[in-house]
Amino acid sequence: MSVRVRIPTPLRRFTANAEEVGVNAATIGAVVEELERKFPGLKERLCDEQGRVRRFVNIYINGDDIRFLNSLETSVKDGDEVSIVPAIAGG
Numbered sequence: 001m002s003v004r005v006r007i008p009t010p011l012r013r014f015t016a017n018a019e020e021v022g023v024n025a026a027t028i029g030a031v032v033e034e035l036e037r038k039f040p041g042l043k044e045r046l047c048d049e050q051g052r053v054r055r056f057v058n059i060y061i062n063g064d065d066i067r068f069l070n071s072l073e074t075s076v077k078d079g080d081e082v083s084i085v086p087a088i089a090g091g
Contacts, residue, residue, distance in 0.1 A: 003031060003076045006083040014039040028059060029072035031082055046084065056087040 002022050007015050015021055023034040036043035048054050052072075059066045060083040066074045076082065 002078055004079075004081045005031060005035065006081065008084055008086055010086060011042060011045060011084065014042045014045075025076060027072065027076060028061065028066050028074045028082065031076060032072065058085040058087060059083070060085065 003025055005021050005023055007019060007021060012018065021035070021038070023031055023038070025031040025034050032043055032046055035046075046054060046057050046059075053059060053066070061069070061074055061076060062080055063083075066072070
């Protein structure tokens, strides 16, 4: 199933500056794995050493934060849009 993944500007150097890429996956975790297969080095920017989404990375599926769903086990289906959004801190 084809899922669209929106890539934030700081990570586009891994995707040849593509703003959006398509992947075939059934869960958010599989989306991350497919992104790593296509764009080596991207997963370590998204996930920590234990394989969990990094604290300052937000991943949304159709506008819903995966942290309030099933995290990396959240199912995706054909046509879904996944957005990767780095958290921004400031004062």
